[in-house]
Amino acid sequence: MPELRVLLKNIDVPNQKDLAVYEQDQGYATLRKAREQTPDEVIEIVKTAGLRGRGGAGFPTGIKWSFVPKDPNLEKYLVCNCDESEPGTFKDRVIIEKDPHQLIEGIAIASYAIGAKKAFIYSRGEFYEGIHILQAAVDEAKAKSHLGDLDIVVHTGAGAYIAGEETAQLDSLEGRKAQPRSKPPFPAIAGLYGKPTVVNNVETLCNAVHIVKNGAEWFQSIGKERNNGTKIFQISGHVKKPGVVELPLGTTLREVIFEHAGGMLDGRTFKAVFPGGSSCSLLTEKDLDVEMDFDSLAKLKTMLGTASLIVMDDSADMVKVAHRLMEFYQNESCGKCTPCREGTRWMVQVLERILSGEGTQSDLDLILNVCDDMAANSFCPLAVGAAPPVISSVVNFREEFEAYVQKNPNADKPREMKVKAYI
Amino acid sequence: MLSEKAKNSILKLQDKYPVKRSALLPALHVAQAEIGYLPQKVQQEVADLFDLNVTEVHSVVTFYDMFFEEPTGKHLLHVCKNISCMLRGSDEVIAKFRAKLGLKPGEKTTGDKQFTLVASECLAACDRAPMMIANDKVIGPIEEKDIDSIIEETKKMDGHPCPVPNIDIERGASH
Amino acid sequence: MSTETKNKQSENIKQEMINLTIDGQVVSTPKGSTVYQAAQQLGIDIPIFCYQDRMPALGACRMCLVEVEKMPKLAASCSQGAMEGMVVHTKSKKAEDGRKSIIEFLLINHPLDCPICDKGGECPLQDNTLDYGSGISRFVEDKRKLEKKTALGPLLIVDQERCIACARCTRFGEIVAGDDALKLKDRGFRTEIGTPNDQPVESKFIGNTIQMCPVGALTSQVYRFRARPWDNDTVESTCTLCAVGCNMKVDTRDNEILRVRSVENRDVNDIWMCDKGFFGYEHVNDDNRIKTPLIRRNGELVPAGWEEVLELIANKFKEVKASPKVGALGGSPLTVEENYFFQKLFREVVESPNVDARVGLSQQDKDQEAIPAGTEISLGEIESLDNVLVLGSDLTETFPVIWLRLKQGMNNGAKVVVTGHHQTEVSPHSNKEIIHAPGEEFAVLDQLEKEVLPTLKGKSALFIGEQYLKSTSRRKILSTLLKWKKQNPELSLNILEGTGNDLGARFAGMHPAIGPAGSDAKQTGLSSSDMLIQASKEPWDLFYVAGANPAAKVPAPLWDQIREKTKFLVVQDLFLTKTAEEADVVLPTLSFIEKGGHVINIEGRIQEIRAAKSAPEGLLSDAEIFTLIAQRLGTTLILDKEFSEHLKVERLPFKVPTQLEEISASTQLEEIKGEQLRLSLSQKLFDHGTRVQYSPAIEQLVKEPTISIHPEEAINRLLKEGDLVVVESEQGTLKGTLKVTEAVAKATVVIPEGFPELSVAQLGMKLSNATAVIVKKG
Numbered sequence A: 001m002p003e004l005r006v007l008l009k010n011i012d013v014p015n016q017k018d019l020a021v022y023e024q025d026q027g028y029a030t031l032r033k034a035r036e037q038t039p040d041e042v043i044e045i046v047k048t049a050g051l052r053g054r055g056g057a058g059f060p061t062g063i064k065w066s067f068v069p070k071d072p073n074l075e076k077y078l079v080c081n082c083d084e085s086e087p088g089t090f091k092d093r094v095i096i097e098k099d100p101h102q103l104i105e106g107i108a109i110a111s112y113a114i115g116a117k118k119a120f121i122y123s124r125g126e127f128y129e130g131i132h133i134l135q136a137a138v139d140e141a142k143a144k145s146h147l148g149d150l151d152i153v154v155h156t157g158a159g160a161y162i163a164g165e166e167t168a169q170l171d172s173l174e175g176r177k178a179q180p181r182s183k184p185p186f187p188a189i190a191g192l193y194g195k196p197t198v199v200n201n202v203e204t205l206c207n208a209v210h211i212v213k214n215g216a217e218w219f220q221s222i223g224k225e226r227n228n229g230t231k232i233f234q235i236s237g238h239v240k241k242p243g244v245v246e247l248p249l250g251t252t253l254r255e256v257i258f259e260h261a262g263g264m265l266d267g268r269t270f271k272a273v274f275p276g277g278s279s280c281s282l283l284t285e286k287d288l289d290v291e292m293d294f295d296s297l298a299k300l301k302t303m304l305g306t307a308s309l310i311v312m313d314d315s316a317d318m319v320k321v322a323h324r325l326m327e328f329y330q331n332e333s334c335g336k337c338t339p340c341r342e343g344t345r346w347m348v349q350v351l352e353r354i355l356s357g358e359g360t361q362s363d364l365d366l367i368l369n370v371c372d373d374m375a376a377n378s379f380c381p382l383a384v385g386a387a388p389p390v391i392s393s394v395v396n397f398r399e400e401f402e403a404y405v406q407k408n409p410n411a412d413k414p415r416e417m418k419v420k421a422y423i
Numbered sequence B: 001m002l003s004e005k006a007k008n009s010i011l012k013l014q015d016k017y018p019v020k021r022s023a024l025l026p027a028l029h030v031a032q033a034e035i036g037y038l039p040q041k042v043q044q045e046v047a048d049l050f051d052l053n054v055t056e057v058h059s060v061v062t063f064y065d066m067f068f069e070e071p072t073g074k075h076l077l078h079v080c081k082n083i084s085c086m087l088r089g090s091d092e093v094i095a096k097f098r099a100k101l102g103l104k105p106g107e108k109t110t111g112d113k114q115f116t117l118v119a120s121e122c123l124a125a126c127d128r129a130p131m132m133i134a135n136d137k138v139i140g141p142i143e144e145k146d147i148d149s150i151i152e153e154t155k156k157m158d159g160h161p162c163p164v165p166n167i168d169i170e171r172g173a174s175h
Numbered sequence C: 001m002s003t004e005t006k007n008k009q010s011e012n013i014k015q016e017m018i019n020l021t022i023d024g025q026v027v028s029t030p031k032g033s034t035v036y037q038a039a040q041q042l043g044i045d046i047p048i049f050c051y052q053d054r055m056p057a058l059g060a061c062r063m064c065l066v067e068v069e070k071m072p073k074l075a076a077s078c079s080q081g082a083m084e085g086m087v088v089h090t091k092s093k094k095a096e097d098g099r100k101s102i103i104e105f106l107l108i109n110h111p112l113d114c115p116i117c118d119k120g121g122e123c124p125l126q127d128n129t130l131d132y133g134s135g136i137s138r139f140v141e142d143k144r145k146l147e148k149k150t151a152l153g154p155l156l157i158v159d160q161e162r163c164i165a166c167a168r169c170t171r172f173g174e175i176v177a178g179d180d181a182l183k184l185k186d187r188g189f190r191t192e193i194g195t196p197n198d199q200p201v202e203s204k205f206i207g208n209t210i211q212m213c214p215v216g217a218l219t220s221q222v223y224r225f226r227a228r229p230w231d232n233d234t235v236e237s238t239c240t241l242c243a244v245g246c247n248m249k250v251d252t253r254d255n256e257i258l259r260v261r262s263v264e265n266r267d268v269n270d271i272w273m274c275d276k277g278f279f280g281y282e283h284v285n286d287d288n289r290i291k292t293p294l295i296r297r298n299g300e301l302v303p304a305g306w307e308e309v310l311e312l313i314a315n316k317f318k319e320v321k322a323s324p325k326v327g328a329l330g331g332s333p334l335t336v337e338e339n340y341f342f343q344k345l346f347r348e349v350v351e352s353p354n355v356d357a358r359v360g361l362s363q364q365d366k367d368q369e370a371i372p373a374g375t376e377i378s379l380g381e382i383e384s385l386d387n388v389l390v391l392g393s394d395l396t397e398t399f400p401v402i403w404l405r406l407k408q409g410m411n412n413g414a415k416v417v418v419t420g421h422h423q424t425e426v427s428p429h430s431n432k433e434i435i436h437a438p439g440e441e442f443a444v445l446d447q448l449e450k451e452v453l454p455t456l457k458g459k460s461a462l463f464i465g466e467q468y469l470k471s472t473s474r475r476k477i478l479s480t481l482l483k484w485k486k487q488n489p490e491l492s493l494n495i496l497e498g499t500g501n502d503l504g505a506r507f508a509g510m511h512p513a514i515g516p517a518g519s520d521a522k523q524t525g526l527s528s529s530d531m532l533i534q535a536s537k538e539p540w541d542l543f544y545v546a547g548a549n550p551a552a553k554v555p556a557p558l559w560d561q562i563r564e565k566t567k568f569l570v571v572q573d574l575f576l577t578k579t580a581e582e583a584d585v586v587l588p589t590l591s592f593i594e595k596g597g598h599v600i601n602i603e604g605r606i607q608e609i610r611a612a613k614s615a616p617e618g619l620l621s622d623a624e625i626f627t628l629i630a631q632r633l634g635t636t637l638i639l640d641k642e643f644s645e646h647l648k649v650e651r652l653p654f655k656v657p658t659q660l661e662e663i664s665a666s667t668q669l670e671e672i673k674g675e676q677l678r679l680s681l682s683q684k685l686f687d688h689g690t691r692v693q694y695s696p697a698i699e700q701l702v703k704e705p706t707i708s709i710h711p712e713e714a715i716n717r718l719l720k721e722g723d724l725v726v727v728e729s730e731q732g733t734l735k736g737t738l739k740v741t742e743a744v745a746k747a748t749v750v751i752p753e754g755f756p757e758l759s760v761a762q763l764g765m766k767l768s769n770a771t772a773v774i775v776k777k778g
């Protein structure tokens, strides 16, 4: 199937980031159209369309918007989540650099729908170019009065994966350490500065533009039931043509990798893929025909996540992969809760030991066990995401771990404990 | 000491938010772009601009990866080490960079204070793996043969980038 | 803020109850409670670390996990709201396994140095490990290596390895004290606790964090390695180092005081104390304490026996009986009973009406004073106030724990307006602040009357402090506030002044115009300043000073004259104060930790102090000394029945007149001429008073005292920060170091009391706020 470019339609248009060029293809006409309807009508369209959040969790967007209290005296905020730090993910960057007005129009529509007069784009700080482009675009849109009474602030993060988690993002946006908050209350009730706040991903908000423009039915006609619309897949790793591809949800994994990403590098064979960024379980050869959508992937006990396919060929060392990813989560753990702070560190230590040839047989079950404990009892989803890539690597490629372990002459003996008991 | 320009930029940033504390991260970026890093004195100055205790500012500075409490080189090289880049050879790239820059194990900044090299987590350009950001410029895929020219090109740049748009600072203000 | 105001509102609405089942027992709990709170109601123990019930739940440590039916994951009971029909299991296998895994995680990087850890024996981590851990660790890697003993100032030591990042101490600084003293820095497993660059911690309340730390990460430098808790003897008592009167426990071993901890009293200190309370007891152990009575022979003080000195004093008393030139000074550190004996000894045995516990700068006569110190509301009520006006009170320096109670009130939604001559630690938390020069009080009150008074809704309180009270306009100011009270019956008046047992001394009758239990004195005596002024001019027969140091409280030349003209000077104290050094007889006595009796705090609450250790050999309490002297003169000092009945009530009533009549007493402000500024006397919690001087840990917290003025005044006088300056009043001069700060009002100079090295007393007797002075280069 050929690509179905909706969100990415204009990314190759020269100077698309300039307002004049954006306006040529009905730019901001949809916003005007939205404003001719009541906010509730706009929410209803998005609800009917069945748009699910593209930030990772897949929560229905229209429903999230409808949670916001209607009280006109309450200040409300929209926050566009452009923190994009999940390994393997790079779709939001493409949008803000190439077609920023599309996002701004989406933000304006969403703000209108929920009654927000102030919106924030929380961009990860490392998007030097994207932030400047966004700011210029916001200034231009404002100068040409497209935004009405809406104020959009382009905000700069400072390097923390956890700042992508919506409640941690709100703390960060308030000038604090990015640490997640307890839910409830959910942001839609008490978010930024304690006021009702909707946090949406860049891709989600861009989708809103096209839904309002083309109608809910049009959106439902793409993809599958409960998994409507297109999705920007990002493919990286051992493929010939890494990059972004926009396809209907439900396109098979095989098609994404072998048609759109050009297949494996010459002379190499497919080994495994993380289908939705790094925080999910990997899939192998036998799973290649899975349809890439929220529900089908959930059935395989993995996730669509950010639809970022990290593809590995036979040269990939799964112990190194597991170690590198766990190290990432260790570095990014905010440190608030015990299981994540201590568990990620412990697992890195064990994996390091295995890599250095000092692993033991019992380490492999220990990994599975501790990862479970960590994910089961953590405060927020970060640690929940840290476990599956490692667990699935051990489960699917146990022999690779064992090969490392066998380098240790004492592999079968339980390792001498430095401390046997606590007290 | 922060220049008056930088302080004014920070005050303007505060005006953008309903609560001025929200401008803390951008303000720290501004201060860092000007001074090159965030020594205690500068953290104190920023704290004063926000009516915060310096302990609070310090805990924020240490939480985020983009802030440096120690002096860095004039130019920042962030080479990605995360999974997509690793699969495409970032370990070797990082090793080559270190060798070319003459960094000893454990060192981050070159002796001539020209470069600081950070092996960073995913920088959201995995399609260009192995990739890096030199100051504010995204480069990739990096091939071994490019490394010399990347270093040379970077030298011509302004140095320590500031991600916050539309600000006015005096680079390298005294501290 | 919003959620808290909501909580408050819901308090007013009728409490809705919900029912849930925990471990098979049904419990009914107010809506909004957590599962943990509901379990507490049933007496079910759930282990916790990060949760501390004076702060909102954080849910971070995950120790309190329980199983809730129909929920996929274990829930953190400290933050999980209780819901109708919920079925909770705290002891199911799943819940127990969850907690075991948390203990395992907590211990992997926690050093097992329990045998040398001060927390050993009273460590929640140790206890929870025994109760809920699995006993075996699967962790075989290297533990985290970190700094084991970073001193953050003289009180606190941080052991980074032991920290479990529960955030209790950092949240205490954010939520309870508002001083942001300690922070968790960095992130993930690199999380550490402390201050930037390990700078000394800036706090008056750090002892609380040591007490709250659930592991041995925060320990006290003073207590470090001194004892194991199970060896300690503990006595409950009351702190008398300021007029809050925090309830405390004193731990001793082999008759030596090892530490002080706070004791919960919702009505007074809640569960808190200040660092002076936690560590200020150290003077009791100091080797400089006077060990025997001293007598002046050939110009020198030499040791003497009790018999001899008591006999000498008794004989002197016979000689001076009924002389108008006799006076008793002091009483603030003494118990109510001791003060009662002190005044009785003078009024009835020596027949002198000149008794006064107030030895210091400004003392008003009864008329000028108008209303004595005291609070209309109890300290426990502060948390539920809606509005507070803090007028001229530096709360954290004078009534530190009242600030903690007020901060909690602010957390619950109270609005706070602050006025005064300089900014204070409360300033950044206030909703509105007016900084003004001394003497401008009426303009400020006018402004408040127009702008603030009409907006006050709900329970409101006036806290009026020393800046306003030490003013010649005191009576007029108070009369304005009484007018406000008439307009707003929900406004309470709270007069915050004095230290130690000042209220107790007054109640016992150590006041020239007031007898025991607030009765009018049969014969009005001289105030301490009038006594001293008289004694500087004409011969004076005898001064008996107990727990006071007048030599440090009057200008030096004046003191020289007083001493020269005073024929006999008796000083009773713990240390050889400046006054004691010049005495004819010095009597050593006991500290508040070595004796029993009653004390009265700022709310008029009558509390007990109890001996936590036996008296040092050969020393007598103030009460014993007074009794023995009286005996030698044929009188037995006893507490009369009627008076002791007064000590049985919980709180003395705080009588607020409905209005104050105008009196002719001078309320005229001295005019300011040319370069003059107005003086404002300030107080410091950590000053160089006698007891702090001999408490080594607290002593290190004392900041060098300075003379502070506003930058504009500095420019006008060509002065800069750090200059040596001279302050001149009509009566004297004072040299000191200048501080230039925008925190001080214009046209004002702020000088702290309580520092011998910058003795503001040198500027004259009867100083008051707004006294005109000149500041110039020294």
Ligand SMILES: Cc1cc2nc3c(=O)[nH]c(=O)nc-3n(C[C@H](O)[C@H](O)[C@H](O)COP(=O)(O)O)c2cc1C
Pocket: A052, A053, A054, A055, A056, A057, A058, A059, A061, A081, A082, A083, A084, A085, A086, A161, A162, A163, A164, A165, A166, A167, A199, A200, A201, A202, A204, A205, A380, A381, A382
């Ligand atoms: C550790 C972590 C990191 C996340 N990072 C991002 C991110 O970078 N961008 C994003 O849109 N959502 C991210 N999310 C998901 C957000 O919490 C949130 O679900 C999302 O922004 C909601 O937007 P949506 O409803 O439009 O998907 C992250 C979640 C977690 C737990």
Ligand code: SF4
Pocket: A162, A180, A332, A333, A334, A335, A336, A337, A338, A340, A341, A378, A379, A380, A381, A382, A383, A384
């Ligand atoms: S799981 Fe815990 S430590 Fe990890 S990021 Fe979330 S709250 Fe922070």
Ligand code: FES
Pocket: C047, C048, C049, C050, C051, C058, C059, C060, C061, C062, C063, C064, C065, C076, C077, C078, C079
């Ligand atoms: S006590 Fe509940 S999570 Fe810490």
